[in-house]
Amino acid sequence: MNNRPTTNFLLCPRCGRKTRTLVREDTELIRFPLFCPKCRYACVITFKKGKLEITEVPDASESF
Numbered sequence: 001m002n003n004r005p006t007t008n009f010l011l012c013p014r015c016g017r018k019t020r021t022l023v024r025e026d027t028e029l030i031r032f033p034l035f036c037p038k039c040r041y042a043c044v045i046t047f048k049k050g051k052l053e054i055t056e057v058p059d060a061s062e063s064f
């Protein structure tokens with residue numbers, strides 16, 4: 001039986017496009033710095049049980 005969980009790219013919470021971060025549906029990320037190469041948005045996210053939550057939104061400063 002092929003019972004492997006599906007693997008997907010995390011979607012950018014800002015532009016909705018795929019980031020380069022791969023997660024499985026049973027992946028858990030705690031305070032993970034997510035960066036979107038498409039719109040250059042960076043934030044800290046928590047990913048659990050297939051749900052993405054933004055933990056920290058960076059200030060206007062460019063440094064992360």
Ligand SMILES: [Zn+2]
Nearest residue numbers: 012015036039
């Ligand atoms: Zn984006």
